[in-house]
Amino acid sequence: MFDVKQLSRSVKGLIVLVTGAASGMGRATAHVFAGEGAKVAVTDFDAGGAAKVAGEITEGGGAARAWKLDVAHRDEIDTVISDVAAHFGALDVIVNNAGISVRVAVDDPTYDEAWTSGLAIMLTAHQRIIRAALPHLRRSQCPRIVNIASTEALGATALHSPYSAAKAGVTGLTRSLAVELGREGITVNCICPGPIRTAITERIPEEHKTIYAKRRTALGRYGLPEEVAHMTLSVCLPAASYLTGAVIPVDGGLMARNA
Template identity: 55%
Template structure:
């Protein structure tokens, strides 16, 4: 059958960097890209070799690096290693992040603020800077930054995290404007309540109560449901979509009460 359309929905053969890939949404994202035939570089402050092993055992192509994205020299070194291993970079998924709750008057506020902003915002910018020369040579270069619905609202006692996710939204929009002339798309995903390590400490009853009260779909999402949206924004066919802030939150942000 002759195709009637011209834009590709395949990432097969593409080189994809996923930060924070050792667990949660990053792990799911790495799995999904590998399932779709991409060659995946898994980066994490914790050793991602277990996830690399899962992908390779399933017939995918992957390699892992230990990386603190807040370390500029390490970022440059690891990105160079990815290019040496795979030959280039087509897609960058900035997923690494952390939450360190601390109220503005708490003794630990300064440390929480500094580390959260360093990882959640500066880390994304450092990854873009290091990957940019290689993305410029890609046929369909894509950057997807992971923020949060905290980037669209606020929760008491989480000022550092909330500020960092608002900053990711702003960084995404700025980079979309700056890099648009080079056909590099930059988009952002704002996950809502997801079953990850960040929410593992919340009891199941409390999760269910929150979901019934705040989420129209009345449940927490699985990490793959976010990963699927990340993949969609990374497709060659997503060529006219940039500067987008996509909520993956079960309708949380559109419900008034």
């Protein structure tokens, strides 16, 4: 009979970097980690928004600092990663959350622009951030990488092909890096949110959201950013050390429902 080992379910003291953290799921993720005792680097293209979120956390007794980060620029990524590690003394967790809404027809004259920006922000940036953080993650006792994709990676919607392609790429990047980095104890997992109440979905009329959620999801409602953030936290626990390469829908049962 083997003893049952007591594995830690605490992220207290871990240094967590969240991109796109000024609003929505990124903001919720920063708050959830800070609420559990982690020290959070709140990064976003919107410097004022990032500073506001960091202020919310510190006013609530948590530990956070804001950095402006445009993930489309390699130089900014390298600088911010170095600054975060220097400020906190380490870097344990990367949450690649930053994204944009891309809706365009394949024959639209702006398609190439939408494709380039979509992949730059939602796929290329992920690997650049991971590569910049890797030397620090290799020194961590609990190295975790979480890539935020979407259920659009698992089932597509018309007029979203740049978005869907980028998010599908994220799932492939996740699995490949999980295999490549696994022997070093670095876990790499992917969260695929479904319909979530964020600034992007706020413009959808409430009536339409209700109809869609009841028709498509098992739970019959839109999710909250906090519900995604708690799954992100879960895969970063020290106790989650054997979970890697996973692609996890947080979608209220959208992908499980057949009709």
